[in-house]
Amino acid sequence: MSARPDLAFEAAGGESTRTAVPQRSRLPALTLLLGALAVVALLALAAAAWWQQARVPFQPGAPGATYAVQLQNGQMFYGVLRRQEPGYLELAEVYYVQAYTLPNGQPGNRVVSRQKNDWHGPTTLSIPVERIVYVETVGPDSPLARLIAQDKARAPR
Incomplete structure (x- = not known):
């Protein structure tokens, strides 16, 4: 061995x-x-x-301008940008468009103020950024801007 x-x-x-x-x-x-x-x-x-x-998926601009915000569920809100943080966007003077039918059968739309028409009278709307699809500026001369201005003019002070 x-x-x-x-x-x-x-x-x-x-x-x-x-x-x-x-x-x-x-x-x-x-x-x-x-x-x-x-x-x-x-x-x-x-x-x-x-x-x-x-991350902030958009840079809408300076606070004080009116923006259109579309959510993932299809809802659209229009309001004045109050503040933008990494996790959410806050709008004031918030409106949405409501469709209706005229007595003659023609479709119509109206802008609805959340503060004046929602039962709880919200003054702001905080939206989580993960729920936002896009944000766009509302043109100052757009039909929507004119309707919002008319609604504000009718508002009791």
Whole structure:
């Protein structure tokens, strides 16, 4: 028999055999690599979620102008931008358009003030940015702007 376990020796039947050299297991290194990749993936997901929450998907402009805001459910609100934060947009003097049918069957639309017509008389509307599809400026000479101005002129002070 040989003193070195990895050298061949003659067995009783004349066959040459080799003793197995113990190999280092690759399992701990593989486990460490997979763990590191999982940590990196979780950090990337957390960063993406934070970025999605913190980002402002639009830059409507300075407060004080009137904007149209469409929500994911299709609702449209029109109001004066009071403030814009990373997580929400706040409108004041909020209106929406309500469709109706005239007695002769013709369709019509009217602007409705939330403050004057909603039962709770809200003075502002805070909208989470993740619910907003888009924000547009309402032109000062647009039909909507004229209807809002007419409604404000009729408002009792």
